[in-house]
Amino acid sequence: MAYLTQPNYVKYACSCGLLKPITKMYFCRHCLKLRCGYCVCHEVDSHYCSNCLENLPSAEARLKKYRCANCYDCPHCFHTLSIRATSVTRNSEDGSKTASKLYYLACFFCRWTSRDVGIPDQASATGRWPERENENSETIASLIEYFKVLALKERIDKEKIFHTPRRNFSHFSKLGMTAALVRKRSGLPSLPLGRDADLTSLPTIVPSVASETVEPLPAEMFTTAPDLTKVTTLSQRFSQPDIQPELTSEMWPIHKHLFIKRSQRCRECEHNVYKPEYNPISIRFKIQLAAFYHIPEITLLSIGELKAGVPSEIVVRLCNPTQHLTSVDFRPLPSAMEEDLLWERQVQLCEERERKDSQRTSLTPGSLNTSLGSSLTLPASLTRQLTLYEPPRRVRLDVSSSVQLPSCGIVLPPRDDAAEYDDSAEKHNFQDDPEVVVWRKSNKAAVKFSITPDKTLASNEEVKCGFVLGYGYVNTMAALEGHKEPQRVELQVKVLLSLGTVVSDE
């Protein structure tokens, strides 16, 4: 697909109001709407290391702080480090010499090695490289404990005012989990039983002592220039946020950050539009509802000379990617006022749906959470959550030319892979208007439009034209969901074409 790297001449309006090329869009087969990366819900599917391609389960990945245990990045240039071997001879106890191999890490890009910072060579290639401990982690752990108790105390003080009679009542949720169990599961400290639970004893922490004397700068700061090659850059420092080395001699190899495979889900119907296979080696998809498999694709074939106020001709190619016969037609774009109205209605619909949702959720056990206040904190995933919807944006179609659209519809035959190799031109008996359809082959047809760039356009200003493309879509999901016949629906999409700049008259 050569057009992946090219500027986007043909853009489609997504249901969220953004304009995107067809290669960046999805088509939800359940809502029959166009979706794009912006208006789908992204979810992390699996974690893997981009170097060793090891697939880590999410719990394990979380324990390892989403970093690979075996692969390292160069702390200097962030290139992947390689393991190099050197052979050394060792004098063993009985005087004989034995050859053995030692391994170290080296960057093949910037020539940084683990020897530069004094990390000892390892005897095995997969050896455990020494790790640096954050010396503050213990202090911070004690502080976290302190704040947990402090917050708990504050909370219990408040609850005493509001829920005194209910203090010893254990709430059962719809799943039969007591509040204590839920708290334990979500990693929070358990509430002490009884109102007289002793909370006065806070864990001891060592308070920091403020000092009056502040170290002045060393005198050599004013006499010697710092050696910039020995001082780390900001990006080098921030790649290790906990240590932030200031000198290059303190830089240690960085564990390689993991990559993710993610699936994308339609926000309205919660079906997946895009789901890769879990295995990081596989590049295939379980579900891939890309728009270019479902809606007619438009490519620009030829553009006549563009002059302000002078009619010109453009030819676009339409391609039917589906297995079903379809027909397309063209309609003018709604005016700015109509567009505003359309947009306002969509926003209203969105708000209405939200209101209905909030009424519904207020009746479900999920609302127990709020009505009981904070005495019972159910994890969000166990209750039905109120969903907030993102209102769509207004489609910004700023066209700068008028277009004369063909009044007749055009029939596009289904896609037939075998026909690509069949030169014995198959004959379709379509009653095409030769003024409109200039060329036709298997599932493709070229259509001619007449456009007139606006008179007000100065030279080198861009000419854009747009129209509403209506197309027939055969909904095969309906057949799967129990309806007998695949249903045929008429859908519409707004298309914006960028035709290039106006040529001046001279």
Add this chain to the structure above:
Amino acid sequence: MPLYEASYAEKHAVVLDLGIRYTKFGFAGEDSPRCIIPTEIADPETRQVRSIYSYKDETDLYSLLVEFIHMLHFKHLLVSPKDRRVLILESLLCPTVFRDVLAKVLFRHFEYTKIELLLNLGQYFAQDLIIRTCFVTPLERANKFADKSEDITAAPAVQYRVDGSKTITIPGHIRETCHEVFFERDSDQLSLPNMILDAIVKCNVDMRKQLAENIFLIGGSSMTPGFKYRLSQELNHLLKTPYYSNRLKINKFKFHTSRVKENYVGWLGGSLIGASDLLSVRSLTREGYLNNTTVPDWCNLIYNTKSISDSFKWTL
């Protein structure tokens, strides 16, 4: 069992500190942020890298924030944002537009369940907290070794390489004076030491000594060598001026030393609070957001009158 896994995974609240220059992002209860990255993202339309704070209007900010938080989640944190809790550290003087748009992005686009907006940047173990909205000069990278003291004579020039081929020579006086902006008085007669002293003056008499003896500097700029020394010099100098000597009866200032790097102390404060129970009590839930459609703010009188504020905390 997916149900179990989901409830287990939920405990990690996310702590987000959107700084003017650098964003600190990580999980609550950890001792350091997962990433410190520049607060900038490629504009979704023009693909030019822009700072989040360079927004023109609400829609512009909205799309920038969506892109930025999406990048944070799927490139750096590697967890799904849906149904998570987030704790946001923000400046006391954060514009209302920014807060509202951020809440909209987090609730509507990323479907977070709860947001806690933390105003007091990390009460770590110091009493005085100084929120310094400092803008780092572009040359700061080169000048990170520059000093602060007042004698502007020596300090040799530094050759700073750009793109591998060009070299910029940074003269000694620039290396030394580029941080003067903190100490120069602006048209309101305010400099950083002035602001600290004014803040102390506005406090209760009994608290003043305590405050002056518990100064804790946070933020990346305070990591500059010599910053603390210069600040203490300036404070002591200002104390002798008639304006302050009449109002303040303090004779010494004491500074705390941070155990961790100053540039993520604020984040760490958020991490500590995020790990505690406070998050479930004091956060803004989705339902609360839907009912009010405004984000509670100290400067909004609905939320900041004494009698109401206590009862309001409860409805949140």
